[in-house]
Amino acid sequence: MSVRRLAPDAIQPATFAFDATNQAWVKTQVAKYPEGRQASAVIPLLWQAQKQHGGWLPKAAIEHVADVLSMPNIRVLEVATFYTMFNLEPVGQHFIQLCGTVPCHCMGAEDLKKVLKDKIGAERHVTADGKFSWLEVECLGACTNAPMVQINDDYYEDLTTETLAKLIDDLGAGKPVKIGPQNGRKTSEPLGGAKTLQDASLYDGSMVGGWKKDFETRAAAAKKAKEEAAKAAEAAKAAAPAAPAPVKAAEPAKSAPAKEPAKAPAKAAAKKPAPAASRPDEAALKAEEADIAAKIAALPKDASAEQKADAVGARPKGLKAARKGASDDLKRIKGIGKVNEGKLNALGIFHFDQIAAWGRPEIRWVGTYLAFPGRIDREDWLAQAATLAAGGDTEFSKRVDKGAVPTSKG
Numbered sequence: 001m002s003v004r005r006l007a008p009d010a011i012q013p014a015t016f017a018f019d020a021t022n023q024a025w026v027k028t029q030v031a032k033y034p035e036g037r038q039a040s041a042v043i044p045l046l047w048q049a050q051k052q053h054g055g056w057l058p059k060a061a062i063e064h065v066a067d068v069l070s071m072p073n074i075r076v077l078e079v080a081t082f083y084t085m086f087n088l089e090p091v092g093q094h095f096i097q098l099c100g101t102v103p104c105h106c107m108g109a110e111d112l113k114k115v116l117k118d119k120i121g122a123e124r125h126v127t128a129d130g131k132f133s134w135l136e137v138e139c140l141g142a143c144t145n146a147p148m149v150q151i152n153d154d155y156y157e158d159l160t161t162e163t164l165a166k167l168i169d170d171l172g173a174g175k176p177v178k179i180g181p182q183n184g185r186k187t188s189e190p191l192g193g194a195k196t197l198q199d200a201s202l203y204d205g206s207m208v209g210g211w212k213k214d215f216e217t218r219a220a221a222a223k224k225a226k227e228e229a230a231k232a233a234e235a236a237k238a239a240a241p242a243a244p245a246p247v248k249a250a251e252p253a254k255s256a257p258a259k260e261p262a263k264a265p266a267k268a269a270a271k272k273p274a275p276a277a278s279r280p281d282e283a284a285l286k287a288e289e290a291d292i293a294a295k296i297a298a299l300p301k302d303a304s305a306e307q308k309a310d311a312v313g314a315r316p317k318g319l320k321a322a323r324k325g326a327s328d329d330l331k332r333i334k335g336i337g338k339v340n341e342g343k344l345n346a347l348g349i350f351h352f353d354q355i356a357a358w359g360r361p362e363i364r365w366v367g368t369y370l371a372f373p374g375r376i377d378r379e380d381w382l383a384q385a386a387t388l389a390a391g392g393d394t395e396f397s398k399r400v401d402k403g404a405v406p407t408s409k410g
């Protein structure tokens with residue numbers, strides 16, 4: 001939260017008065033309140049003064065509003081300094097208010113802040129061309145579309161670092177931009193489409209007691225998964241002597257990854273990556289997510305990330321080290337930042353072609369291990385990896401190469 005004090009005297013104008021149009025507007029606002037209650041118009045009047053003065057309130061405007069409403073200056077100053085909607089110092093032509101409250105924070109507001117610092121500079125600083133400034137504020141009431149920003153009078157929601165960076169670039173270039181959600185949602189309906197109104201089962205009575213059926217189905221699935229896990233553990237125990245030695249990784253492997261064929265020449269592998277498996281449809285993904293959730297629910301509560309991953313998929317083959325000592329920059333894949341690149345390297349994953357060759361069992365394993373349910377599919381890591389392994393580029397990798405993605409640096 002910013003410090004709420006008036007701008008330095010050096011930039012304060014000597015006087016302020018509403019122009020003729022606003023004077024007429026002020027009369028209509030003040031007339032809305034009973035005699036003696038004109039002070040109730042203080043917020044609309046301050047707002048109009050701010051608009052007239054290019055987006056910020058100088059001291060003279062606060063005093064002028066106090067005069068118009070016959071209020072002590074200090075009472076109007078209290079209002080102006082309390083609400084962050086009133087700017088007490090100059091702002092950019094595109095004034096960005098970033099919500100930093102918990103839901104937006106959990107959904108990536110900190111990363112958005114880095115984009116703002118990178119592109120605009122410090123908070124409350126106006127760019128040299130006067131086009132941008134930004135400020136972190138409290139909840140703007142669009143939490144279901146977190147993370148979000150307000151730019152002047154409009155909301156831009158469901159942001160990622162990439163969409164916010166593009167938004168700033170487009171505004172700076174005077175290009176048209178889309179107001180509202182930036183991820184394809186129309187408002188705050190479920191991602192992937194509304195589940196209501198079109199669903200006939202909502203009206204035919206079949207949903208009565210649905211919550212109970214849902215619990216019963218989950219309990220049955222969890223029981224079945226537990227039994228299967230016990231059987232698999234017994235089978236693994238019986239076969240233990242024949243199991244190959246696990247590849248050394250940051251965390252000790254329970255399932256034994258097969259060794260990368262030592263004779264496969266690295267260059268050939270990079271030129272001809274295994275074609276990426278096609279992404280399953282939404283229904284199949286949901287069924288898979290439910291299956292994974294049931295299997296994890298059957299594990300002890302203190303199961304490690306690796307134990308959970310082992311229960312739902314197959315650990316991908318890892319290398320002991322990057323081929324020729326040079327790993328690929330996995331951060332060129334959208335969805336992989338520095339932290340997850342480190343985790344993948346610790347699993348022996350250093351190259352794009354390794355990721356492009358994953359099947360469903362490996363996707364389930366890595367998605368569960370990284371606690372990223374569904375993200376590998378949503379961001380289509382495999383297709384990105386296949387393109388990059390073949391020497392091509394993606395829109396995202398081009399931006400990373402230009403240094404335009406702060407989270408992919410380093």
Ligand code: FES
Binds near residue numbers: 099146147
């Ligand atoms: S927490 Fe960001 S809009 Fe509510």
